Amino acid sequence: xxxxxxxxxxxxxxxxxxxxxxxxxxxxxxxxxxxxxxxxxxxxxxxxxxxxxxxxxxxxxxxxxxxxxxxxxxxxxxxxxxxxxxxxxxxxxxxxxxxxxxxxxxxxxxxxxxxxxxxxxxxxxxxxxxxxxxxxxxxxxxxxxxxxxxxxxxxxxxxxxxxxxxxxxxxxxxxxxxxxxxxxxxxxxxxxxxxxxxxxxxx
Numbered sequence: 707x708x709x710x711x712x713x714x715x716x717x718x719x720x721x722x723x724x725x726x727x728x729x730x731x732x733x734x735x736x737x738x739x740x741x742x743x744x745x746x747x748x749x750x751x752x753x754x755x756x757x758x759x760x761x762x763x764x765x766x767x768x769x770x771x772x773x774x775x776x777x778x779x780x781x782x783x784x785x786x787x788x789x790x791x792x793x794x795x796x797x798x799x800x801x802x803x804x805x806x807x808x809x810x811x812x813x814x815x816x817x818x819x820x821x822x823x824x825x826x827x828x829x830x831x832x833x834x835x836x837x838x839x840x841x842x843x844x845x846x847x848x849x850x851x852x853x854x855x856x857x858x859x860x861x862x863x864x865x866x867x868x869x870x871x872x873x874x875x876x877x878x879x880x881x882x883x884x885x886x887x888x889x890x891x892x893x894x895x896x897x898x899x900x901x902x903x904x905x906x907x908x909x
Contacts, residue, residue, distance in 0.1 A: 708720070708726035708727065708728060708730045708731070708732055708744065709728075709729075709730065709731045709732070710732050710733075711731070711732070711733045711734065712734070713733050713734030713735070713752070713753050714734065714753075716734040716735035716736075716752060717734075718732040718733070718734070718735075718736040718737075718738070718750075718752070719736065719737045719738060720732070720738050721738065721739070721740045721741075721742075723740050723741050723870075723871070723874070724738050724739070724740060724741060724742040724743075724744070724870065725742070725743050725744065725869075725870040725871075725873040725874050726738070726744040727744060727745055727746040727747075727748070727873075728746075728879075729746040729747055730744045730745065730746060730747065730748040730749070730750070731748070731749045731750070731751075732744075732750045732752070733749075733750070733751045733752055733753050734751070734752035734753045735752035735753075735755070735756040735757065736750045736752040736756075736757045736759075737756070737757070737758045737759070738759045739758075739759055739760045739761035739762065739763065739783070740761045740762070741761055741762045741867055741870060741871075742759055742760075742761070742762065742763050742764065742765070742870060743763075743764040743765070743766075743866045743867070743869055743870035743873070744759075744764075744765050745764070745765065745766040745767040745768075745769070745789075746767050746768075747767050747768040747769075748765050748766070748767065748768065748769045748770075748771075749769070749770050749771070749772075750765070750771045751770075751771070751772045754772070754773055754774060754775040754776070754777070755772075755773030755774060755775060755776060755777040755778050755779060755795060756773075756778045756779075757771050757772075757773070757778070757779045757780075758778065758779075758780045758781070759781045759785070760780075760781060760782045760783035760784070760785060760800070761783045761784075762783055762784045762863065762867050763781050763782070763783065763784060763785040763786070763787070763863075764785075764786055764787065764863065764866035764867075764869075764870070765781070765787045766787060766788055766789045766790075766791075766866075767789045767790070768789060768790045769787050769788075769789070769790065769791050769792070769793070770791075770792045770793070771787075771792075771793045771794075772793075772794055772795075773794060773795035773812070774794075774795050774812060777795040777812065778795070778797075779793055779794065779795050779796060780796075780797045780798065781793070781798045782797070782798060782799055782800040782801075782802075782818070783800045783801070784800060784801040784860075784863050785798045785799075785800070785801070785802055785803075785804075786802070786803040786804065786859065786862060786863045786866065787804045788803070788804055788805050788806040788807075788808070788824065789806045789807070790806055790807040791804045791805070791806065791807065791808045791809070791810070792808075792809045792810070793810045794809075794810070794811055794812050795811075795812035795813065796810045796811065796812065796813065796814040796815070796816070796828075797814065797815045797816065798810070798816050799815070799816050799817045799818035799819070799820060799836065800818040800819070801818055801819050801859070801860065801863070802816050802817070802818060802819060802820040802821065802822070803820070803821045803822065803859050803862070803863075804816075804822045805821070805822050805823045805824035805825070805826060806824045806825070807824060807825045808822050808823070808824060808825060808826040808827070808828070809826070809827045809828070810822070810828045811827075811828060811829055811830040811831075811832075812830045812831070813830050813831040813832075814828050814829075814830065814831065814832045814833075814834070815832075815833050815834065816828070816834045816838075816840075817834050817835045817836030817837065817838060818836045818837070819836055819837040819851060819856055819859075820834060820836065820837060820838045820839070820840060820851065821838075821839050821840065821851055821855060821859060822840045822841075822845070823839070823840065823841035823842070825843060826840055826841055826842055826843055826845045827842075827843035827844055827845055828840065828844075828845045829844055829845070832845070834847065835847075837850055837851045837856070838850070838851065839851050839855070854904060855901065855904065858898070858901055858904050861897065861898050862898055865896070865898055
């Protein structure tokens with residue numbers, strides 16, 4: 707599971723109940739909490755500063771987490787880091803979501819229960835209050851996160867927590883099939899839908 711590298715005496719810490727994909731890379735001073743999911747292609751480089759990922763958080767495919775020397779990059783409990791996001795020397799508050807391909811720069815402190823939209827750019831040193839909806843490049847606070855949106859975020863993170871355990875229990879490298887087998891099932895239905903669909907129902 708994963709590619710792990712010691713650097714200057716620091717060895718990554720990965721609890722047994724946390725899943726790290728075999729194509730993820732963890733270097734040096736990286737500390738993962740319990741029940742985390744680290745996706746394929748994720749790079750957590752704890753060679754300059756420490757990286758901490760809280761219990762139940764997920765860092766999805768092709769994310770990059772790094773920092774300047776002597777600075778920490780922290781994702782608190784139940785943080786949700788979408789595909790391709792870049793975090794550099796920042797603090798992501800508890801139960802917050804970072805949208806796909808967003809960039810969060812040094813010294814940013816994102817308050818708990820916040821949502822950062824896809825492809826946002828949050829400039830260095832920005833302090834964002836709890837439960838903020840953040841969009842744009844450069845970013846701005848759009849409004850307060852609604853109860854329904856917060857419920858949606860919590861459900862999405864729960865699915866990644868379940869995915870971590872499913873991967874630990876049942877993912878295996880295999881040879882591909884040459885054709886679809888008879889009776890192959892479609893994906894199971896889920897109560898989770900994209901946020902845009904949830905938002906339309908609120909209008």
